[in-house]
Amino acid sequence: MPQILVEDLSKTYRVAERDPGALGAVKGLFHRRWRTVEALKNVSFTLERGELVGLIGPNGAGKSTTIKILSGILRPSGGRCEIDGLVPWRERVRHVARIGVVFGQRTQLWWDLPVIEGFDLLRDIYRVPDDRYRRTRDELVALLRLGPLLDQPVRQLSLGQRMRCEIVAAMLHEPTILFLDEPTIGLDAPSKLAVRGFVERLNRERGVSVILTTHDMHDIEALAQRVIVIGNGTILADSPFEILRAGVLAERRVVVDFAGEAPALDWPGVSVRRREGRTLELAIDPAIVTAPDLIGRLAADHAVEDIHVERPLIEEVIARLYDLHGATEA
């Protein structure tokens, strides 16, 4: 029995429209026009306990809508959803007691209160027994090294520090599912690594299921075993990340530095991206010729000084994926 079950989920909104300019402003005083927006169309997927899934898609694709429905704060227009046997929006209080949610751009902690006091308040809100609370809190604080921050008011923390506190706050009541909405946005490199490391640990050691929404593809690369791609309100892809990558943009990039002038090359499966002095930048289709093959043949015929093989940037893979499905930003 999957932990999260989503079937044919749909959501439509009505949005008010107004003509621009002064005339439109006056008209708007008397008459309103409405436009329907289909945010989600028959979205279906399941999640087993302990999975870590990345939810990606262009802006306006329906990611936030999906997260809101799963967390129980939004009612869908149609379809079915069950999490741990509960329907999120119908049994809100019971459901939210079991989940943790982190929004990257907003903090749930109290701005003027020291971090530790915010944690204490959350303990009372979630009705966590005192001894369990202290144990959990101390463990999490140690893991994310929040010790020196605990007495500071939240408003004095840097973004990275705040996000680490945010994640601990979301886990104080030991939820079995964690929703992360852009958790690394705006963070510096060390903080990003800390957050990623922590999430990965939560998932691996404690079996917390995680749904991660992000635009940072390195988050995905580091964490997500499985990726669900949403575009225009529908699911475009749902598979392990590597398979996705291979399916969309399998090419490899090879940069070769020659001892002499870079040669002209016209081999099947190989396209020259750039040729400058002694350097050749090639894109190869691994189905036709693999990188080792190419390197072998090149080295046999020419004096090669240096070789560099890489995969296309993840951003390119994703952008290509959006493109293929006509799902660029709504």
Next chain:
Amino acid sequence: MFHALRLYRHYAAASIRAQAQYPASLAMLTFGQFLGALTEFIAIWALFARFGRIQGWRFGEVAIFYGVVNVAFAVADAITRGFDIFGPEFVKTGAFDRLLLRPRATAFQLLGHELRLTRIGRLIQGIIVFCIGVASTPLHWDLGSAALIAWALAGGTALFSGLLVLQATLAFWTVESLEIANILTYGGVQAGEYPLGVYAAWFRDLLIFVVPIGCVAYFPVVALLGRHDPLGAPDWFLPVSPVLGLVFLAVSLWVWGFGVRRYASSGS
């Protein structure tokens, strides 16, 4: 229930600590509240200085009405800040989502959002005026009269809290302007300061049966003064009437739940 009280105490303590970090601001705002409430009283004072009486009621008696209404409103205003700023601070910003993500009733969380200390300004002003009124009226104080005043205040606080809950509920539909709700809160305070006989019949009925402001100040104080209502309300009703304030609050919370459902359907 007990757990809820404990949580409220925690909310209140946290809120007070947060506000205490800005003592100068707190003092200034409290003074401003006091001043603002005072300007209303200046109007009443000037009118009585010129006219002497209103429908036979004297300045001291009206001062008691005034005191009761203002104290009740000050308390309600202090505890319902979460509802007061609900539109711009919670709906518009999406911060309400966070409340929905906590395993507690949203109304309760908003109640705990802030205990606005600055409202002490109006509270003090109300108490002073009340004392002035009592000093200038022949009144016999005993446990019963104290209980009656406390009961009236309870009903009044419930009523004004209910009005603020309703005002916040409006924000689910339009975040633009909720100025109209001031009619009921500040307008209600002003209406409650005068004896009901001043108003046209339809308005009086409104103040008794729809938004029962008359029931949480005028009627109980009339009973306190040992008088009869010149408009014929039965004597037994006078001390009981504050209960309507509590009923009003219950209705408001029901409407609130309705609004929350709507928010969850439209996604704000």
Next chain:
Amino acid sequence: MSPALGPYLAVFAARFQLVLQYRAAAMAGFATQCWWGALKIMIYAAFFAGASGPQPISFAHTVTYTWLGQGFLAFLPWNADPEISEMVRSGAVAYERLRPVDTYAWWFARAMAWSVARVAPRAALMFVLAALILPVVGLGPWSLHLPASPGAAMLFAVSMAGVALVSAAMTVLLDIVVAATLTDRGANILASAFVNVFSGAIIPLALFPQWMIPGLRLSPFAGLVDTPFRIWFGELAGAPALGAIALQLFWALALAGLGWLWLGRTMNRLQVQGG
């Protein structure tokens, strides 16, 4: 359009249009003010009914005064301009100096647009309701009576222009306090209390104790409410009316001059400090 006035007229128009958009606010504001007007009038009626003789202002005039007050309520400078408060909060106020305009005139134009845009729809609606509809449904004594004479109406219009100027000057002064103290708390608190009492917005100045009235009438606040309304029902006519209008303009200029000087100093200080 003179190129010199161009930017100021432009910002006026832009703000005006923006404020007009808030239709729910306009409707809500209007409904609120109808209510307040009705409430006050009922209370006045009860007081006047028990009055033991003629008063410095008649009941009919008090009713008119009240309705006019509600219609033109948005002219009362209760708060600093919210846009400027926001700028101060976000630290962006120093950017105002990047514009090739006189900052005082800029803020003045914005304040004017803000108040006029809020007043216009409400005053119009209030007039329709209180002056036209009420008499028709038989509530004549409770309605807004028309101006005492065409001359009075004209003088009233001039006086209202004076109100707009005084109001804008006061609003900009509040803006400067906010910019200088870096918070809108102090300004907004004291402003509304003083403005309401001393302008005659709470009760007509004529109903204050006799000994207070002459002093009250000299203050800049009196020019916001008391002066124009008395012109409307003819209590102020001819030379005294012109004198009162002159007093309004004097205060507008004095407050503007004070504001202009003070703003210059405040902005210089901000530039030195880094804004």
